[in-house]
Amino acid sequence: MKPVVVIGFVGSTLDASKRGPTRWNQWRPSVGLTMHEDLRVDRFVMIHGGVHRGLVDYLAEDIAAVSPETMVEPILMDFEDAWDFEEVYGKLLDFVRSYPLDPDAEDYLIHITTGTHVAQICLFLLTEAHYLPGQLLQTQPRRGAVDPKGVWNTIDLDLSRYDSIATRFAVATAESTSFLKSGIDTRNAAFNRMIDEIEQVAVRSRAPILLMGPTGAGKSQLARRIYDLKKLRHQVKGPFVEVNCATLKGDGAMSALFGHKRGAFTGAASDRPGLLKSANTGTLFLDEIGELGLDEQAMILRAIEEKRFFPMGADKEVESDFQLIAGTNRDLASRVTEGRFRDDLLARLNLWTFQLPGLAERREDIEPNLDYELDRFAEREGERVTFNKEARESYLAFATSASATWPGNFRDLASSVTRMATFSPKGRIDKSLVDAEIARLSAAWRPTSVAEDGLDDLLSTETLQSLDPFDRVQLSHVVEVCRGSRSLSEAGRSLFSASRAQRSTTNDADRLRKYLARFDLTWANLRETR
Incomplete structure (x- = not known):
């Protein structure tokens, strides 16, 4: 086992006593910790002021009587003001840096029961920062009994070992x-x-x-x-x-x-x-x-x-x-x-x-933020509003899709929820409200060139949401040509003029009719909405 070294201050009050046999009935921390059978102290580094040198010699005599193997090493350290934190910490730090500490060869216990509160705090900080490579040692009198040894225990500063604290x-x-x-x-x-x-x-x-x-x-x-x-x-x-x-x-x-x-x-x-x-x-x-x-x-x-x-x-x-x-x-x-x-x-x-990422980069966070905005609405207006299942699923499907660009980020989401909650009948957001809100957002976010393509009057919201931008531009051009033509055949000839020469037979009207049918559109639809 490595030698055990205790480092601490002399207790000018707790360690002092009158000479005579009665002192052995009194708990004195510095003497008492050397009396324990389960704690061997090989060296006691006793920090003291010049005025307490006599007390140190007195304690050394009593320690030698109860623990002959313990060597007392006095360290003189005077303070102009023992309650000046900066002075006490500075002098203790100088001592620690100059003292030949060797944790590979010795185990150190830092006694924090004696000394001023400032001194005890400084010893704690130096130990916590590993300037003093040891464990904190705390002693106290035994309750309800006359026992000069008192009680001792160590404090392990590795908080990760304490499950409840961790x-x-x-x-x-x-x-x-x-x-x-x-x-x-x-x-x-x-x-x-x-x-x-x-x-x-x-x-x-x-x-x-x-x-x-x-x-x-x-x-x-x-x-x-x-x-x-x-x-x-x-x-x-x-x-x-x-x-x-x-x-x-x-x-x-x-x-x-x-x-x-x-x-x-x-x-x-x-x-x-x-x-x-x-x-x-x-x-x-x-x-x-x-x-x-x-x-x-x-x-x-x-x-x-x-x-x-x-x-x-x-x-x-x-x-x-x-x-x-x-x-x-x-x-x-x-x-x-x-x-x-x-x-x-x-x-x-x-x-x-x-x-901070935008809302479009955090689509998985839209659902919890949706609930948060509903809670905020309830706090502001004093009314709890909820979605029915179909409406919630429809809104989240749109909100988390690529069609939802969320240029205003969480402000857009907050405004969207506020609109639906405000218009909700009896505090319940239904599918029709969601459809109207999706249409509103889609129109607001669509680039001007797309917003004016005229497809809103022809296609349902669901169909528009399912269109890739490429397909939408193509369909918009087809609709524009059809509306400017006198017949389906004339529109077909205009749209397929380049490919007609490469085919042996041509039926441009039928080809155009089938293309429009993919979007549930007919020539009659286009003429009616011209």
Whole structure:
């Protein structure tokens, strides 16, 4: 077995006693831990101040009486203020770095029962950080009995060995990530991994966070949830301040962000603190940061790095300590190349950058988000609305298909659900409502050249959804030719003019009739809707 070395402070109160036989009826931690038959102490490194050297010699005598094999090694360490955390930690760290610790040859126990609370905390931190390569040792008197030995136990800082603690950490982490997702049981693996990373960054870092992604991807909501999570963890005290930088122009941008003094410009009738000052000790969310002017970007950079800035018209700086979350749907690297975004600001923002995918890239998350939007509608309007089975299946089939492009991302989905819920009879969304909503979305998302092709009046919604864009363009051209012809044969001759010369017999009208029949169309249909 390797020798056991105890490192700890002398207890100026707990270890002290009057000389005489009665001291052996008193629990003294430093002496008591050497009296246990199940704990062998080969060396006791006893840290003490100069005024307690006599107490150390006294304790060494008693330890030699009860444990002759234990060698006491006094270490002098004086503090100007034993309650000054910085001083105590610094001197202990210097001691640890200079002391010949050899964990391969010795086992170390770090005694945290004696010393000031500051000293005990510093020993814990040094052990937790592995500067002291050992286990924490805790002693206490035995309850209900006179026992100078007391009780001892070690604390293993490898938390992974404690199943219940590991489980609670896992649950707490899962709760945090669920919180960031607003409780939505998202299924997209890449998105879930990103949220796991954001959760770790949110609770461990105050550096700026950059959220990138298309409009409507949820940047604003995620920024708010990051702030709320930090608030729950008591990591921020101030407010959440949000501004869309695209709305800030000229002097108004400087004034809104940094504030101004009265008379700074025409119309500045009174002092204004500005958004950066309002966000002090909280979180500032600058959405669409790519739209800021270069002057504002320079001042933002300084405010991030130095926590101070000049309001407009002021000759004295103000201070504000906030965490910045920035959002953008722009390619900031390209804007740097174009000279429209500062490369030093991008470098400062680029420590924690997260790319939020659009809804079309997370089609498996449409169903849980559909339920979330129904819950939001119920909270806003005080009415619970649900789908019937056929309507839900039809809507999800469309929403998760390639035909649904979701250009507005989650804003499109929220608006869609709100429309159906508002028009639902008796709180039930049926198939007819879904069909109408699908038609509305399809028309809104269709390119102008396609939206004006005239097929909406001829084909059902289901048929239109099943058409590939290639087939739709072809059919649209056929319909246009038919409507401009006097007969089916004339339309056929026009459409098949190139291939007629290669055939021995021609029946263009029949060929065209069969093509239209594939889409349940007839010549009569086209003439009626001309």
